[in-house]
Amino acid sequence: MTLQQAPVAERTAARLVDEHRDEVDLDDTPLRRRRVAPRTVMPDLDGVPQAPRRGLRRSTLSARFDAIGAAAAAICFTALLYGWFSPLTGAVGAVVIAYLVFLGFYALLVSIGSDRRAVADKIMTVLMISAGVALFSALVFVVAFALIRGSKALPHLNFLTQTMEFAGPLDPLTEGGILHAILGTLIQISIALVITVPLGILTAVFLNEVGGRFARFVRTISDAMTALPSIVAGLFVYAAIVQLITHQRSGFAAAMAITVMMLPIVIRASDVVLRLVAGNLREASYALGANRWKTVWHVVLPTARSGLVTAVILGTARGVGETSPVLLTSGVTAVMNLNPFSGPMISLPLQVFDFVKSPEPNMIARGFGTAAALVLLVLLLFVIARVIGGRPPGIQSPGERRRAAQRSREDLERMTAAAAFAAAPPALLGAPPSALDFDPLPLAPVVDDTTDTDTETDTADPAGASAPDAPAAPASEETPR
Amino acid sequence: MTAADIRPRSLRTRPSFADAVFRRTAFSAGIITVGIMLAVGLFLSVRASQAIGVAGPAFLFEQQWSPETKQFGIAAVLFGTVTVAAVAMCVSVPLALGTALLISEVAGGRLRSLLVTMVDLMAAVPSVVFGLWGVFFLQENVIPVSRWISTYFGWIPIFRVTDAQGHVLTDASAFTSSAFIAGIVVGLMVVPTQTSVMREAFSQAPVGEREGALALGSTRWGMIRTVVLPFGRGGIIGATMLGLGRALGETIAVYMIISPLFTINWQVLKTGSNSVSALIALRYGEASQFGLSALMAAGLALFLITLVINFGASSIVARSRSGAQTN
Known part of the structure; x- marks a missing residue:
């Protein structure tokens, strides 16, 4: 390198490195190792004019x-x-x-x-x-528009604590409220959740953990049903349940319509979450001798818990906000109705729709207030989903990690106690471990053998597979002998 | 015991009692799910076939909707649905594409995760809120734009706004409640869905090719054009189709904005349009049993269209995803 062409900073760096090399050579390096490149050192830049270092991601x-x-x-x-x-x-x-x-x-x-x-x-x-x-x-x-226009009606306390039973379209905003719609929404979504959460998650578990040709069929059908327009779900419930069975619109019918709409969403989202659970966690559980059920209950579901909760909450947010299935099935009322099985029961989105149909400014203000309440509810659900979820499967929160460690400590104590018990009267527990010793095929999958699964399962279960800090696993192997 | 007597243990699995119960339970959950969904499909088909049997092939070509006189068909409503969805796609696809590229390629660190969260949040905003915005804000503010388009681009047939005699209309009332306004609102509603699918597809573009492009001296846009967009093409198409499926099925925002019309209206900017779901929301209350069958036939037609679109979209997305992984 010709020193004249190099920029200033580089030249000084080269000079400093050269000086340094001389020091190294003189002090303690033998002559034949002169050619070995010395360690890179930061040049001493005191007194050398320097431009400030440019942030590479910032614009010039x-x-x-x-x-x-x-x-x-x-x-x-x-x-x-x-x-x-x-x-x-x-x-x-x-x-x-x-x-x-x-x-x-x-x-x-x-x-x-x-x-x-x-x-x-x-x-x-x-x-x-x-x-x-x-x-x-x-x-x-769009969201701020609903909140701002809704701020006319929402601050009145009566808006959240009264119903529209005695308030007409011309009444001021200080009378009447949407308590009946809020409770209606909560009742309908609760019924829908009671059906969709167990059914949806169990179906997703079926798709992932059991599998087979029928599972592929179920997956295809539920994917197809995500395409069902929500108004058609409402029309189905209107024709099949309201007209043929109950003969009246009710909160239950609305909940059924929401269920038909939400179920495919929950199944699909849970399916995706369960598919993300690492296969080696399952295999570790099987290798420790757990059966399928124990693996699902103690490994797969806890690992995917935050994702499942997120899936359910986001499905809930969709279900709460959707107007069209409710439009046909729940009926419109201004009166509080807490019985989902008889009489119309209005919900928040439908109440918005009903309010803004009126030309009266106060009713429109109420409509915006209701929309603001609905938006706030959805926002709340979303924030909860973010707080609970947001972690990839298998990553534990500090609390979960503490609890898992606690469980494995308890297991260790239990097992050492059992080992001490086994050691004291040696005649009692001789047979099962020795059967394991004489197994002609030591590599045979343990899942196969149901007799010793029961003794092994307990050591495998406390989410030990997903908690790397569990101290129990190595101790358990030697104790029975 | 000789060596010949030792033979490998059978590897067949005999599920334990707990496993058997678990399998049965999971299996029955699957059966119940499929049962519910097939019940919906079968019920719709059976009831719809009643109406289709009466209407015959005219069901696809008839514009008016009066099941009482056996004169009904989905030509007009389906046309309206497609118009609204097409306008929605024109609004949503450029926005979604730009935003997805912004999130996956330009924004970094905390800004990116903030934007991702916001997109997810916006996907959960209730459609009735969008409808309110469309009716009470967009309606009056978009009329000058509509009028401007129809004045200067009126030579394109779909942007012309004329009355029955062919006279050009410039009155503001001729531009309200149009498919254009409904399409803009529906477009905004489906952008978050499309954005998140596209972003996911873009973020799966392989790092090696990206770095190779940059190392060869490409600019960021050059890298996007030659690496990210080709790898994400399936994602773009799939996201567009998923959004299209949602736009076709959207009810309440369209129902709040349009003024229903039972003729084919080519003029996108002119008052009056319709959609299948708005038709159902409009007519279910007064419908007789036969009228309900007719509505179900319309709903079934819509369902079949969205079904085809969704399956096409998911297969395209899945294929593009597997292709990206092999590289």
Whole structure:
């Protein structure tokens, strides 16, 4: 390397390394090892002028100048166009023109310093960012719109504690409320959850842990049913249950419609979660002698618990918010009805829909208030789902880890006690372990042999397979002998 | 005991009692699930076949809906459904594509996880809230845009807004409650679903090829164009179709916005449209037994369409996923 061509910092570094090498050579290195490269050392940079280190992920000053300059130019251009040159009006048009002009100016500015590909890169980055900004601002605006317009009705305490039984459309917002709709929603979703959670999770377990041709059929059918439009689910319940069996609209019928809609969602989401449980956890459990049921109950389900809870809660959020299945089946009422089996029982989304059908401003305000309550409920469910879930399967929270460690300590104590008991009267427990010793095929799968499964299962169960810090496993092997 | 007597133990599994119970229970859960779902399908088909038998093939081509006079068909409502869904796709696909690329390629660290959470959250926002927004905000604010499009792009037939005699309408009331407005709202509703599927597909593009492209001097967009988009093509198509399935089945937002119309309306910006689900929501209350059968026939037709679309989407997504893993 010619020192004249190297930049300053590099040159000083090279010089410092050279000096250092001399020191090393003089002090303790034999002559024949002179050619071995010395350790890399950080040069001492005191007194050497240094530029501040650039953050590699941050944009450079000129890139920022391009963006800011293009934005300023676009705003000025649009203002000129609207104010001076032509009689244009309209905010939407102004924003669109400003945006297009910005893109043009930005491309121009970038092209001054770089080639065509860099221009394309910058423009596409701007397009992606603007798609994201447009989407998120639109979605946040949709939610905020309901919350802001709902803030007229929601702060009145009576809105959450009264029903609409004695409040007419012309009454002020200080009368009447949506307590009946809130309770109706809770009752309907509870009934739906009582059916969908056990059935859905058990079906997902069936799909993953039992398998077979029928399981593939079940999976195909439940995938197909996720395509069922929710209004058709409502129509089915209306024709099959309301018209043929109960002869009246009721909360139960609405819950059935929600169930038909939610069941495929829960099955599919749980199926995905269970599929993510690592196969070696299952195999470890089987290898320790656990049977299928014990493996599912003590390994698979605890491992996937947070994911399953998330799946169920997100399904619940969908079920709570869906209007169309309820529209046909629950019936509209202004009266509190806590009996799901008789009489109409309204729920929050349907109440929103019913309120805003009225032309009265107060009813529309109530509708927005109800929508705000619904949005808050869904947000709450979502936050709960995030707090509980959000961890990949197999990762334990500190509390879970403590409990697993506690369980395995208890197991260790129990097993040492059992071993002490076995050691004292040696005649009692001789046979079963010796059978294991004389097994002609030591590699035969333990799952096969149901007789000693029962003794081994207890050592395998306390989520020991998923807790690496469990001290019980190695101790248990030697104790019976 | 000689060596000949020792023969390998049989490896056949004889499930224990607990296992047998477990298997039976899981199996019966599967049977119940399939039973419920087949019951829905069979009930719909049986009741629908009653109406289809009366209407015959005209069911697909008839525009009006009056089961009392045996004059009913899904041509108009199906056309409206497809129109709304098509507008929704025009809105949602560019947004979803850009946002998915933003999340998977541009944003990093905490911002990315925040955006992912927000997309998931937005997928759970109730459709009635979107409907409220469409009726009380978008309706009045989009009319100037509609009018502008119809003024300057009126030479394209679908953007023209005319009355029955062919005179061009510019009155604001001619632009309310149109398929265009409903489509925008439905499009916003399905964007989160599409975004999360696309993002997942993009994030599975192999790191080696990405780094190879960058090492050869590609810009970020060059890398996206040559690596991420080809690998994620299946994800893009699948996500679009999944969103399309949801858009076709959407009820309440469409029902709140459109003013129902039982003729085929090619003019997207003009007042009046319809959809199958809005038809069901509109007519179920007054329907006779036969009228219900007719509605079920319409619902079944919608279900079959969304079914085909969903299966197509999931098979495309699955194929693209397996293809990405082999590399």
